[in-house]
Amino acid sequence: xxxxxxxxxxxxxxxxxxxxxxxxxxxxxxxxxxxxxxxxxxxxxxxxxxxxxxxxxxxxxxxxxxxxxxxxxxxxxxxxxxxxxxxxxxxxxxxxxxxxxxxxxxxxxxxxxxxxxxxxxxxxxxxxxxxxxxxxxxxxxxxxxxxxxx
Amino acid sequence: xxxxxxxxxxxxxxxxxxxxxxxxxxxxxxxxxxxxxxxxxxxxxxxxxxxxxxxxxxxxxxxxxxxxxxxxxxxxxxxxxxxxxxxxxxxxxxxxxxxxxxxxxxxxxxxxxxxxxxxxxxxxxxxxxxxxxxxxxxxxxxxxxxxxxx
Numbered sequence: 001x002x003x004x005x006x007x008x009x010x011x012x013x014x015x016x017x018x019x020x021x022x023x024x025x026x027x028x029x030x031x032x033x034x035x036x037x038x039x040x041x042x043x044x045x046x047x048x049x050x051x052x053x054x055x056x057x058x059x060x061x062x063x064x065x066x067x068x069x070x071x072x073x074x075x076x077x078x079x080x081x082x083x084x085x086x087x088x089x090x091x092x093x094x095x096x097x098x099x100x101x102x103x104x105x106x107x108x109x110x111x112x113x114x115x116x117x118x119x120x121x122x123x124x125x126x127x128x129x130x131x132x133x134x135x136x137x138x139x140x141x142x143x144x145x146x147x148x149x150x
Numbered sequence: 151x152x153x154x155x156x157x158x159x160x161x162x163x164x165x166x167x168x169x170x171x172x173x174x175x176x177x178x179x180x181x182x183x184x185x186x187x188x189x190x191x192x193x194x195x196x197x198x199x200x201x202x203x204x205x206x207x208x209x210x211x212x213x214x215x216x217x218x219x220x221x222x223x224x225x226x227x228x229x230x231x232x233x234x235x236x237x238x239x240x241x242x243x244x245x246x247x248x249x250x251x252x253x254x255x256x257x258x259x260x261x262x263x264x265x266x267x268x269x270x271x272x273x274x275x276x277x278x279x280x281x282x283x284x285x286x287x288x289x290x291x292x293x294x295x296x297x298x299x300x
Contacts, residue, residue: 003292019289020296028285046285050278124274128200131281135178135196138288139169142153142181146170 005104010059011042013104018043018055018083021100021107027051033133035076035126039069044077044130052076052118052126055100057083064092076126079113155254160209163254165193168205168233171250171257177201183283185226185276189219193233194280202226202268202276205250207233214242226276229263 005013012031019029022045033044043055054077058064064082074080081098084090090099098113118126140148155163162181169179172195183194193205204227208214214232224230231248234240240249248263268276290298 005295016293016296019293023286023289023296023298028282028289030285030288046278046281048282050274124200127277127281128196131196131277131284132178132198134281134284134288135180136173138284138291139173139179141288141291143166143169145155146166146173148173 008104011057011063014057014059014083014085014102014107015043015055017102017104017107018057018100020105021102021109024106028134030130030134030137033129035073035129039072039076041073041076043083044126046127046130050123050127051078052123052130053079053081053098053113055081055083057102058088059085061089061092064088074116076118076122078117079115081109081113083107158254161192161207161213164207164209164233164235164252164257165205167252167254167257168193168207168250170255171252171259174256178284180280180284180287183279185223185279189222189226191223191226194227194276196277196280200273200277201228202273202280203229203231203248203263205231205233207252208238209235211239211242214238224266226268226272228267229265231259231263233257 015031022029027045027047029043029045032040034040041054042057045053054073081100082093083100083102086101099111100107100109137150165181172179177195177197179193179195182190184190191204192207195203204223231250232243233250233252236251249261250257250259287300
């Protein structure tokens, strides 16, 4: 079953809008991918040329302030963005990252993140992880009787 | 919504068993991926080291005899298999391809396919296609309100 918007957390609703925006650009996204033990990204977006962008969705000041891990995401993507709603105090966010304003229906990139390109070997690993993550989650939804877990 | 087994075609039920088997090996699969215009594979399996195998599911002699395209799949994978049920006249199948016996619950590789490794550039393209296909289908299921199509 798809997640019910009424029970989604605020950050998940932002992620939904972010994913819709990337889809409109011809990119694909997954949520909650684990690039390495102890890290889990809100949205990982894959571009048509193998670009890998990470978007962390923050629903409130407290949500942002409690995140001590975000710098760990930088080495797993070409560009890193924050996604927040239009009431978020964006002055809090580090200027050297990208900024996306989102709601649960759509999103817009307000500030492009600087590019720090993945090395080819790591890009290969990340696209493999992305493919595996997406296909496994899809399989769980397609065939609930298979007894798979994610 | 996941597909209803009661309305699935015989070939789709074989594909379900094949996909469950690959999942048990730690591989992931997608169905109906289009490697190039005019071709659509029943099951594409992606291994942990980036291996790409194609499995065509044939529910009957007629289903096999009407397939004039299968040789076109060979150049898009490292190994090519037929998946059939245990009543299928397997003598019909070309010996130089792999053989999987399947039902809707599981499958078993009876004859390993010969390996004809993809060139690195094509493997990269195929893993990107696999990732894109899986993530887009997942997105459609996760967020039916997004108005996406596959």
